[in-house]
Amino acid sequence: MDSESPKPVGNTPEWSVSDLSGALKRTLEDAFGFVRVRGEISGYRGPVGSGHVYFSLKDANAKIDAVIWKGVFGRLKTRPQEGLEVIATGKITTFAGKSSYQIIIDSLEPAGIGALMALLEERRRKLAAEGLFAQERKQLIPYLPRVIGVVTSPTGAVIRDILHRLEDRFPRHVLVWPVRVQGETSAAEVAAAIAGFNALPEGGRIPRPDVIIVARGGGSLEDLMGFNEEIVVRAAAASLIPLVSAVGHETDITLIDHAADLRAPTPTGAAEKVVPVRAELMSLVADLARRQAGAMRRLSDRRRSDLRALARALPGPEAVLSGPRQRLDLAAARLAPALARNARVHEQKLGLAAQRLARQSPMARLAALRAKLDGYGRVLAQARNTALSAESRRIADARRRLQELEQRGARALARGVILRGERLPALEARLQRAFAQSLMRRRERLRSSVSLLASLGPEAVLARGYALVRDEAGAVIRDPGQLRAGQALGVQVAGGRFGVVVAGGGEGPARPARPARREGPKTGQGDLF
Known part of the structure; x- marks a missing residue:
């Protein structure tokens, strides 16, 4: 394989x-x-x-x-x-x-507890650094609140203990905001309850509490963690209503205790701190009322004794009237001489007034005015004579200055005529020279323009050997494609004009052979084509 x-x-x-x-x-x-x-x-x-x-x-x-x-x-x-x-x-x-x-x-x-404590300590330091636990933020708890808001579980023993303690000490109107005091949603519900009590309007349908109690019974550290959450601590610190914290037993310390305005060791202790004992208060009021009544009686007795002492020190009616009676007798004795003296003083004043009235009579005033008028007439006549003399002298001086000015003007006019007569020949000579020079410059420019026109005109181009081709209508032929066989054309060269006939049709854009350049007169101008 x-x-x-x-x-x-x-x-x-x-x-x-x-x-x-x-x-x-x-x-x-x-x-x-x-x-x-x-x-x-x-x-x-x-x-x-x-x-x-x-x-x-x-x-x-x-x-x-x-x-x-x-x-x-x-x-x-x-x-x-x-x-x-x-x-x-x-x-x-x-x-x-x-x-x-x-x-x-x-x-x-x-x-474990160690991790929780480390977490809580770090959170406490963070919130304390923000100033949420500062003493200057704390509010005073009202002595006798009208309405008490309680944030707690509605089914636990805490609310019953608080209500029972309030009933024993001083019954007050209580609003309960039910929340969960343990679990994942506990912190959010408690913070929402504190904010909700603060959001109630003054004088609304639901009365706004004067103090808030946040309460919970005892438990382990894990059970109380909802009251250590940052959202609850911030809500307690931001509360405008004084807040009492009553979470756990006396040994249980949560972060809301630091942010609250007052910490109670137990929910029952919170109820004791927010209201006084009614019986003690009534006893205190009764004692104060008794003390006030005794003080009023003692004050009345003292004022009555003072009044008797002052009455004994007052003088009798004869002693009071003797002084005014003597003053009345002295005034009656001085009255007759005073009346006579007063009549003499008024008589003197009347005589002085009669003298002043005589000096202000119409005849006396008319004589004074007539004398003043005569004085004004004399002053006016004297001023008129003085003004006429001054005006006569001014007119004579003006006439004399006018004659002098006429003589000086005649002499100045004669001198000006003589000076202008002497300058006239010189000005005439300068004018003739300037006119001749200007005429010469214009002739030179005209000759230059004529030469330039001759060098740039079509006759100069035709003189170099080029021709101008036109059709029967006189239009210039620029494209061979326009021609047809037998067409009569006119050709213009430098020597004159003659006619030609096209032997064949136009052949499109093909360019014909360029004719040999004919030598023309050299003018210094280059080939324009």
Whole structure:
């Protein structure tokens, strides 16, 4: 047998790469359809453009690729972080493009209390750096709120404890916003409840709470993780309504406790902190009322004693009236002399007024005005004479200056005529010379133009041996194709004109032999053709 002959094929079936990959995929998914894997997150790549998340889970000896799809990532309570040890729940499958296997994660949770505490401490530092836990952000809790909003589970013992404690201390109107206090949706529901209470309008159909209590009973650290979520902490810090945190027992500390305006150790303690004890308050009011009544009685007694003492210190009616009576007698004694003195003063004033009135009589004023008018007439006559004399002198001076100007103008005109007569021959000679020079330049330009026209005209071209051919109508023949046999043509050469007859038809674009150039007179102009 030839050593190169093909070997016999056994019973082992042949697989295509795709079939083999599909079989492996089905085998892995059937065998590991639901697994829980514990490992450390490595090579974390946050949501890529598609929204999916890729990373690896590793321990000391092995590593497995992991994928979280976009829809699952949005529902995760614990978000993956680089280096975080977690427990991932999902299924094992293969990726044919890389011939590798991977885990498709459905849920993710921290692996143990240590990992949770490390995650919470990192989150606490981050939120504290943003100032969400600062004391200056805290609000005062109202002393006696009218409406109390409670965010808790409606079916647990917490709400019953709060209502019972409020009933014992001071019954108030309570609004309950039901939420889940544990599970994947707990954080979102609590944050929405806080924001919802803050969104209620003042004076609306549903009363807006004066204080909010976020409450939950005790539980493990994993059970309380919803109140450590960043969305809940930010909602508590952004609340405009004072917020009391009452999550877990007294030893349980969550991040919402740092952001709240007041932390209560238990839900019952929260109810005690938001309202006073009604009986104690009524006793305090009654005691204050008794103290106020006693103080009013003591004040009234003291004022009555002061009034009696002042009444004893007041003088009698005779003592009060004796001074005014004496002043009245003295005024009556001084009244008669004062009236006489007043009459004399007015009489003097009347005499002075009569004198001033006499000086202001019409006759006296008319005489004064007539004297003033006579003075104005004398001043006016004197001013008129002065003005006439000045005007006469001004006219005489003007006449004298005019005569002088006429004489000076006549002398200047005579001198100008003599000067222009002397300059006229010189100007005439310059004009004749300029005209002759201009005429000479124009003649030279005319001769140059005539020479240029002669050298560029058709007669110069015909003089070099060329001819101009025209048909019977006088049109110039440029193409032999236009000719026909027996056609009469006119030919113009330098010596004159003569007629010719075409012996044969036109032959298209074939160019005839070029005639020998006839020597013509050399003018310095090159061949234009």
